[in-house]
Amino acid sequence: MKKYSLIFGAVFLTTSAMAEQPTFTMGPATQTHAGLIDCGGKSRPSAVGEIKSEDGKVWIVPAENNYETTPKAEDLFNQCGGKVLKSLAELDLNDVPVINAGGTEEFTAYIFPDNYFELYINGILIAVDPVVFTPFNSNVVRFKADRPLTIAIKMVDWEETLGLGMEDNRGTKFHAGDGGLVAHFQDAKGQTVAITDNSWKAQTFYTSPIVNRDCLVINNSVRDSSACNKQKVTDADKTSAAHWTVAGDWMKPDFDDSAWPAAATFTNDTVGVRNKKSFMNFLDVFDTKGADAEFIWSSNLVLDNLVLLRKTIK
Template sequence: MKKLSLLILITVLTFSCGNKKSKSESEPENITQVNPAENYSGTASITQGIATTITEDIYTCDRGRKTDVGEISSTDGKTWIVPAKTHYLNNDFPFATDLHNSCEGLNYDTAEEALANFNAANTITIDNDGETYTAYIFADNYFEMYVNGEPVGKDKVPFTQFNSSVVKFKVKKPFTIAMKLVDWEEHLGVGCEENRGKSFHAGDGGLVAVIKDAQNNIVSSTNDTWKAQTFYTAPIEDLSCVSEEGNYRYSKNCSTEGGQDGANFYALHWETPTDWMATDFDDSNWPNATTFTNKTIGVDNKPAYTNFTSIFDDPEQDAKFIWSTNVILDNEVLLRYTVE
């Protein structure tokens, strides 16, 4: 009888334990799942973390940083190329001529020396009866330049070492300059590079340009009358720090401290209009460019700039470094300006 009672007790306990649900298997508790979009009310697509590398080393340079390209998906199901979709590997888009390029061993000391080595065949003709203009450009890091919608030159060095460029084109006035600017990144998708003791340090951008006519007169130089719109902002630690006012996209309240791990950093992406470089594109609602000092951009120790201060820092028409409102967090910027 005792054996039978013990057997019944074991059976009951076994059945009871076998049907008891663990905490993880029980009915879900009221746990709030955080959706990153809940802290963001703007028009951009949101990505988080590191992108997948799809192309490695589109350009290599001694003591230069890696120039990889990546791909990442946003919370709304779109796919984005980072740091930007460019024409660097497009053979139909011409390279600019070097003004100063340590990667290629072309360390010209003066503009005259660089122009003496300029191949006239590299002049892009837009109007056969136009005038020839020369653009001197220093970009941190990469640019693509259009005149009246026609490609006239792209940067030879996407990242570093820092270089500067010359672009010649033949066109009639008025003409419209459109430029894509990219602050390249080592950590794809979060706008970061290793710097100042941090693995994920936010990079910065900046562009200065001077356009001269055949008589060596300045017809335009970069300043705050140019238009500048951002299309990729990162790294963002807290999406509540960004804001929009009409077509103004602000990240001025966001941290630029970076850190040792970017897995949780966010990025904001806006689609670029297909005709943004066209002469008749309406940029009237774009913000004006923001200007920055040489010290802020940090060019005082870069021969690609300092060898040509007579051009970039002309005492009568000093060209300004320009970008969108945030030279640190905005990584892809489009510029437009019409020379009358």
């Protein structure tokens, strides 16, 4: 028997297990960091802020991050003072350092993020995205690890209206931007080990902007904001965000992600990468024949701003 409850205006549908309830914030956050990176007119402000929710908890928005303390991933295409390769043929893997993730087998990851990623292997944070927001970039990471290989990636769709998931775009400062990740993992022989597809797990932990909270439906581990997609924001002070607590061990191999939803997949056209050289220059690895990596995210590419992704390779 299904039970329904209404908490803070959101609909919670519970079946056999109690759904984890979000906590809500209202209005913009307070800026605490003016920007993690600045490469002039090419980049949008990568500010960080904090906001208190109605239950008294303070949240870092758009997400807690390790940008300033962790080595950056090597460049495929980085217009913020990095390398700008025209094709994968220009890449010399011998120039890419191999990071020790506690093993002996060598792997290479090719990553195109929208916007920011942190890559964990077997619970160890080995690299973060060198470009937090824009311009769009792509990266390569080499590492050594042992199988089974637990890949965990924190994805953040960065924001300019802190605490509300919005950016200045398309004639409005209240535009809800979208996210997405495509990645291809290979072994030392260049054979495909993993590509992003719907075999990954994906869970959202920060959803905004939300104009009417009753659009959000929680069904066990499914956090469904699809009914919120077409709402238009006109007043930031009256707009909400939903937050869920991230477990401290979410990236560990023994973390139980069995209840997490499968990642949703999206086409290149939906994400909008046809005009992104950081993607199009490397179609031979991102759209490999027979191993075509797909863009993945939670079910809502637009409103879900902090998404954790996991995949185990045996």
